[in-house]
Amino acid sequence: MAAGTFDHLFEPYTLKGVQIRNRLVVPAMGTNLGNEDGTVSQRLIDYYAARARGGFGLIVVEGVAVNPTGMCIPNEGHFWDDANIPGMRKLVDAIHAEGAKTLLQIHHAGRQTNPANIGGLQPIAPSRIACPVDNVLPREIPTEEVYRLVEDFGNAALRAKKAGFDGVDIHGAHGYLIAQFMSGHANKRTDEFGGTFEGRMRFPLLIVRSVREKCGDDFIIGFRMSYDEKVPGGRTLEESLVVAHQLEEAGVDLLDVSIMTYASTEYMSANGALPNGYNxxxxxxxRSSVGIPVIAVGRITPAMGDDMLRTGKADFIAMGRGSLAEPALPAKLREGCIDEVAPCISCTQSCLGYILSDRIYASCLVNPVTGHEGEYDFTPVEAPKKVLVVGAGPAGLMAAKTAAQRGHHVVLCERSGEFGGQFRLAAVPPTKHDIAGAIRYYVTMCKKYGVDLRLNTPVDEELMRSLAPDAIVLATGSVPAMPPIEGIDNASFLSVADVLDGRVLPGAKVLIAGGGMSGVETADFLSEHFRSCTVVEMRPDIALDEEYTPRAFLMRRLAEKGVQAITSARITRFHDDGIDYEQDGEAKSARGFDNVVLAMGMRADNPLETAARAITDEVYVVGDARHAGPANKATEEGLAAGLAI
Known part of the structure; x- marks a missing residue:
């Protein structure tokens, strides 16, 4: 694509005397990359500096807690005293040195946290109503303490100014403390901070005024708000139009328009079930109701973002997970290299998924360098090696790309006629189409770095010896598991690959044996084609290995389309038309199906390791060939192999 296609994205914007070089924003996203004591880590600095270096105009540094009860993730920054100002100054200097401007998000979690994150303290909230997700009964904040919280926000903003930030982003979205005060869903108070719209707005408006009084007129005040909380009794767009106008009158310079609370998280870190640009x-x-600039967010592609600016729907475009996947997104767009942009595939495996895991920092399935920007060295090697990569799934493509990027001579052999392996089939079910973009990206980068790509090339010992590689990466993937159940070895049974690869179109009534991600997504695919599907699973529920956000939409679709689930069921025998199974100690049967699809997991397929090790001492086994698992582990292992050679 020719340079200049995204002209609107690269128009500068001056706000409060601060010139921002373009309209592309890295929004605040909790990464957990800080130190455990709440101070700024070098890893955090490297992460933000990479995105500033990549050309983003405005970077909103992730939320810092304004007092000790305010943290929502373990390594969130502490900003309730001056101790963290020097570390923040280093972070600001690193961002400014790369040409970007930066705001600091000031934040309090309110009820959306748990005692483990706040030193064993009880969470606080406008009312004694637990967050539906964290499910911890909070302490209701006395009126006089509310006024002290206003000062906490104002003092945190002043510290941000002392650290050199160009402004702050007051976090009034996503169901955190300020949003709780603003919402009838969470705020049931009868004092001056509740009871009516005016009462619920008192807290955020006092905070804005406090920040302005403490920081002066030469300091940007941004405010992040959820225009729709997607919960019963929560704020909707109708009221949010008035909220936006009142915030502007109170002194806000920049609105960051988002969506959701914890009870509707699937609308924030959305997957392909929501369309691009859904907000x-x-x-x-x-934007049409205020006179201040507005940031848009929500699965926005570069072309859509440019069009939104052109048509006046927004003034800035935030690309949150897009910036996780591709820190150099602006630079690549400006250079006309859109095919070289690592795409976000909305999987949430390594971003939200890792954050929801205990004390794990955010990364990215497509680009596992994220979170390690200062650790991994891509400097070209002094003595290039000849590298053979066997298998063109995500692990093999990542290994080949990385090794070639570092200057090695790489041959990638794939026995089939297509790239992607099992990952390619994962793009077939409804809402999973973005995965295809990741495979295309990997192939594009392999070609850029000179990988010799050979499809329809099965590898055996003879071929390995003829290529005489110095290093071999085995990424041969996995094959369906076949547990020892009577009748399972039936030639009429189908695999998930048979269905998703279009080899067979099953009959009207289908039994799927296995309720993990692959089996359930196959049911989703078939039910879209008006097949009646029943899923059988040993565990208490289906799709338990699916990430939180895509699972929320997946389970709704399955319910709407009438997909049946037999859970806590151990299959004891297969028949041509169904199964016998045991459930709660009772023997049962499910028969009368036109087809049986086996989705009982995968096992590693690694037939070449012994032969490979006889050829060279440098052999790496990666991805499913090492251990069948999720795609983010495959790309992480492929990256590690490519860096180790």
């Missing part, structure tokens, strides 16, 4: 028309409504 754009609500954002346009808010």
């Amino acid at each position: 754009q028309f609500a954002t346009e409504k808010i």
Whole structure:
């Protein structure tokens, strides 16, 4: 694509005397990359500096807690005293040195946390109503303490100014403390901070005024708000139009328009079930009701973002997970290299998924360098080696790309006629189409770095010896598991690959043996084609290995399409038309199906390791060939192999 296609994205914007070089924003996203004591780590600095170096105009540094009860993730920054100002100054200097401007998000979790994150303290909230997700009963904040919290926000903003930030982003979205005060869903108070719209707005408006009084007129005040909380009794767009106007009157310079609370998280870190730009028309409504600039967010592609700017739907475009996947996104767009942009595939495996895991920092399935920007060395090697990579799934493609990027001579052999392995089939079920973009990206980068790509090339010992590689990466993938159950070895049974690769179109009534991700997504695919599907699973529920956000939409679709689930069921025998199974100690049967699809997991397929080790001492086994698992582990292992050679 020719340079200049995204002209609107690269228009500068001056706000409060601060010139921002373009309209591309890295929004605040909790990464957990800070130190455990709440101070700024070098890893955090490297992460943000990479995105500034990549060309983003405005970077909103992730939320810091304004007092000790405010943290929502373990390594969130502490900003309730001056001790962290020097570390923040280093972070600001690193961002400014790369040409970007930066705001610091000031934050309090309110009820959306748990005692483990806040030193054993009880969470606080406007009312004694637990967060539906964290499910911890909070302490209701006395009126006089609310006024002290206003000062906490104002003092945190002043510290941000002392650290050199160009402004702050007041976090009034996503169901955190300020949003709780603003919402009838969480705020049931009868004092001056509740009871009516005016009462619920008192807390955020006092915070804005406090920040302005403490920081002066030469300091940007941004405010992040959820235009729709997607919970019963929560704020909707109708009220948010008034909220936006009142915030502007109180002194806010920049609105960051988002969506959701913890009880509706699937609308924030959304997967392909929501369309690209799903917030754009609500954002346009808010922008048309205020005279200050507005940031849009929500699965926005570069082309869509440019069009939103062109048509006046927003003034800035935030690319959150897009910036996780590709820190150099602006630079690549400006250079006309859109095919070299690592795409976000909305999987949430290594971003939200890792954050929801205990004390794990955010990364990215497509680009596992994320979170390790200062650790991994891509300097070209002094003595290039000849490298053979066997298998073109995500692990093999990542290993080949990385090794070639470092200057090695790489041959990639794939026995089939297509790239992607099992990952390619994962793009077939409804809403999973973005995965295909990741495979395309890997192939593009392999070609850029000179990988010799050979499809329809099965590898055996003879071929390995003829290529005489110095190093071999085995990424031969996995094959379906076949547990020892009577009748399972039936030639009429189908595999998930048979269905998703279009080899067979099953009959009207289908039994799927296995309720993990692959089996359930196959049911989703078949039910879209008006097949009646029943899924059988040993565990208490289906799709338990699916990430939180895609699972929320997946389970709704399955319910709407009438997919049946037999859970806590151990299959004891297969028949041509169904199964016998045991459930709660009772023997049962499910028969009368036109087809049986086996989705009982995968096992590693690694037939070449012994032969490979006889040829060279440098052999790496990666991805499913090492241990069948999720795609993010495959790309991480492929990256590690490519760096180790």
